[in-house]
Amino acid sequence: MERDLALIIPEIIVLLTGVIALVAEMLRLPRIALTVTVIGLLLATGMTLPLLGADTSIFGGTFRIDMLSVWAKLILLPATVLSVLLARTELGGSDREGTVYSLVCFVTLGSLVLAGAGDSMLLVLGILLSGLGSFALVAYPRNDSATEAAMKFFVFAAVTGAIMIFGLSYWFGGTGSTLLSDLSRLEEKPVVAAVGLIAVIVGLGYKASLVPFHFWAPDAYEGAPVSIAAYLSVVPKIGAILALTQVVRDLPMSTGWPLVIAVVSVITMTYGYLAALVQDNVVRLLAYSSVAQAGYFLIGIVAVGASPLAFTSIIVFSAAYAAMNLGAFAVVMHAGRTLDVFSGIGRKNIAIGVAMVVFLLSLAGIPPLAGFVGKFLLFGASIEAGFTWLAVIAILNSVLSLAVYLRIIVPMYQQPIITASGSAPIPLVKWVLGITFTFTLGIGLAAQVLLGRLA
Numbered sequence: 001m002e003r004d005l006a007l008i009i010p011e012i013i014v015l016l017t018g019v020i021a022l023v024a025e026m027l028r029l030p031r032i033a034l035t036v037t038v039i040g041l042l043l044a045t046g047m048t049l050p051l052l053g054a055d056t057s058i059f060g061g062t063f064r065i066d067m068l069s070v071w072a073k074l075i076l077l078p079a080t081v082l083s084v085l086l087a088r089t090e091l092g093g094s095d096r097e098g099t100v101y102s103l104v105c106f107v108t109l110g111s112l113v114l115a116g117a118g119d120s121m122l123l124v125l126g127i128l129l130s131g132l133g134s135f136a137l138v139a140y141p142r143n144d145s146a147t148e149a150a151m152k153f154f155v156f157a158a159v160t161g162a163i164m165i166f167g168l169s170y171w172f173g174g175t176g177s178t179l180l181s182d183l184s185r186l187e188e189k190p191v192v193a194a195v196g197l198i199a200v201i202v203g204l205g206y207k208a209s210l211v212p213f214h215f216w217a218p219d220a221y222e223g224a225p226v227s228i229a230a231y232l233s234v235v236p237k238i239g240a241i242l243a244l245t246q247v248v249r250d251l252p253m254s255t256g257w258p259l260v261i262a263v264v265s266v267i268t269m270t271y272g273y274l275a276a277l278v279q280d281n282v283v284r285l286l287a288y289s290s291v292a293q294a295g296y297f298l299i300g301i302v303a304v305g306a307s308p309l310a311f312t313s314i315i316v317f318s319a320a321y322a323a324m325n326l327g328a329f330a331v332v333m334h335a336g337r338t339l340d341v342f343s344g345i346g347r348k349n350i351a352i353g354v355a356m357v358v359f360l361l362s363l364a365g366i367p368p369l370a371g372f373v374g375k376f377l378l379f380g381a382s383i384e385a386g387f388t389w390l391a392v393i394a395i396l397n398s399v400l401s402l403a404v405y406l407r408i409i410v411p412m413y414q415q416p417i418i419t420a421s422g423s424a425p426i427p428l429v430k431w432v433l434g435i436t437f438t439f440t441l442g443i444g445l446a447a448q449v450l451l452g453r454l455a
Contacts, residue, residue, distance in 0.1 A: 004058035007051065007065045010073050011112055013044040018105030025098025033098030034088055037105060041081045048073040061179050062119035068242050069116030071315045076115070076235050079322040080108045082435060083235070085428045086227035086330060091140070100140065104231060107133035111239025114207075117246050120168045120178045126243060127164070127203060130236045131157045137232070138224040149216075149223030156216040160206040167199015183250040193255040200247055201264065207240035210298070211268040214291045218275075221287040226337070229283055230329030233290040234322045241297045245314060249304050258302045262390045265302065269295030269397045276404045283337050286328060289363060289404060292397070293321055299378040299387075299394055306385035313381045317374030320443050324362040324371055327436030330429055331356045339411060346412035353412050355437050360405035362440050365398045370443035 005012070017040025024033035051070045058065060087100050110130030117123050135157070139150035172178055174192035175185040186193040205213040221229035251257050272292025279285040300314035331352060335341050346353025362371035375398065379391040 007054070007056070007058050008063070010044040010048045010051075010077070011109060013040055013047060014077070014105055014109045014112065017041060017044070018102045018109065021098060021105060022102035025096070025102060030092075030097040030101075033101045034084065037084055037101040038081055040105070041077050041084070041108075045074060045077040045081075048077070057118050057181075061181055062117075062122055063113075064116045064118040064246065066116075067311055067315070068245060069112070071318070072112060072115035072239065072242050075315075075319050075322055076108060076111055076238060079234050079238075079326060080104060080231070082326050082432050083227060083231035085432050086230055086326075086333060087225070089426050089428045090225050090227045090333060096140070100137065100228075103133040103137050106130075107137070107231075108235055111235050114204075114239040114243035115246070117243050118180050120171060120180065123168070123200070123203070123243055123247070124161075124165060126239065127157075127161055127207060130207065130239060131161070134232060134236060137228045138220045140225060140228065141223075143223075146223040149219045153216045153220045156206055156213075160202050160213060164199045164203025167196045167202075170199075171196040180247055180250045183247075184252060187252045187254055190255055193252065197251065197255060197257055197260065200244070201260070204240045204244045204247075205264070208237050208244070208294045208297070209291050210264055210294050211271045211291065214268075214272075214294075217291060218284045218287040221290075222281060222283050222337075226283065226329055226333045229287070230326050230333075233286070233329065234325055237290065237294060238318045238322065241294070241301070241314070241318070245301050245304060245311075248301060253305065258306070258385065258387070261298050262302045262387055265295045265298035265390065266393050267295070268292065268298065269394065270400075273397055273400045273404050277407070280339050281337055282332050282339060282342065282408065285339075285404065285407070286325070286332065289401075290325065292401065293325070293363065295397075296375060296378060296394060297321075299382045299390060302387055302390060303381035303385035307381040309377055309381035309384060313374065313377035316377055316443070317371075320362065320370035320374040320440070323436045323439035323443065324359045324369075327355060327433060327440060328359040328363065330432045330436065331359065334426075334429055339408065342408055343411045344413075344415060346409075352433075355433050356412065357409055358437060358440055360409055362444075364401045364405050368444040370440045373444050 017037055020036050021033040024036060048070060051065060054065045054070060056065050084101055084104060091097055091100055107130045110126045113122055113129060114126035117126060135150050135154045138153055139146050170192050174189045175182045202213060209217040248257055269292045272288050276285050276288035300310055303310040334352060335345055362369035365371045365375040382391045
């Protein structure tokens, strides 16, 4: 038991951080809550470093300490810190500020549970833990838009969660166990395996905003504060993607799951970009962009068990996505939510303009940025797995993505329709922009070093 607890010290720290932040809010000490949250998350990140290279499971195989779960901590915990800094900038001084920091910790904890799940019951726990806090975060502004978005989010989560639990009961009946490592027993039970797989795709697909389970995302991102939209687009999404990866690594290939995931990937990335093309609200545009990027994650999942690049590609793309997406939302926080306010902003504020161009081109997969490295590895993994056609479609969608992101980039350097903001970013936003910009460039330029450490 002591060994098991020692291996989840980062998760324990995140849990205690959330509790202490909540107590600080109850005492009306939001700055203390902020300080505790940032220090706690950074401490948890530091305590994760000794776990690099670990490959084991704890508590009877229900939770995995492996490449996926360890790197999930190293990506999601710093991403949460950056999201908290954005939230402080946007929500600082509001009457429930400390509650946000506490909820963010609990949602992150749920995402970490998903990333390391070795048991179907932990999938349910992770979905519930990350979901309940997310609903409250979306509804935080207490206006009509936020309330409606949170209700849609909640209803969608309730339905998809129920479907997932129903499907998982088939897996339990077919294997006699809730452990994911026992899914190999479904080799001779393809119908049972298929029912459970579809249900899991529904449950985790809503959290990762895969099509057609994405309908909550644009409304939730638009109704929520921008900092919360940034957070939801990264941390819970990556947690759900890694949970799906943990599931399929033990699922028999005879069930045909790679083809199912590949089809969902194509539909998700194509629909996401087509829907983004007609958006005038930048938050909604980035929401549909986030949907499309979820389709790219699935390319790596398709290759699990068939390519040694699969896990590496998912991890690298997760780190790249976290940096470039948080950076893009940070610029939106500074500039505004509509395309009109971006008109001429690249001329008024050169630093903001350059940063946004880098983030958007990275999302499109333009070299030598982080997004290109991640997508290059994903394509390589899918080709090794025999899904060359999927890589070709993904490349074509990358071309389509340029049309989406140019809708923001081009107006930034045209004569402004309205007066664009020429002010410098607020200090905390400046820190977030600097860090995300550095990682977006750094991951691309130092790809060989990073891959060497992952190997």
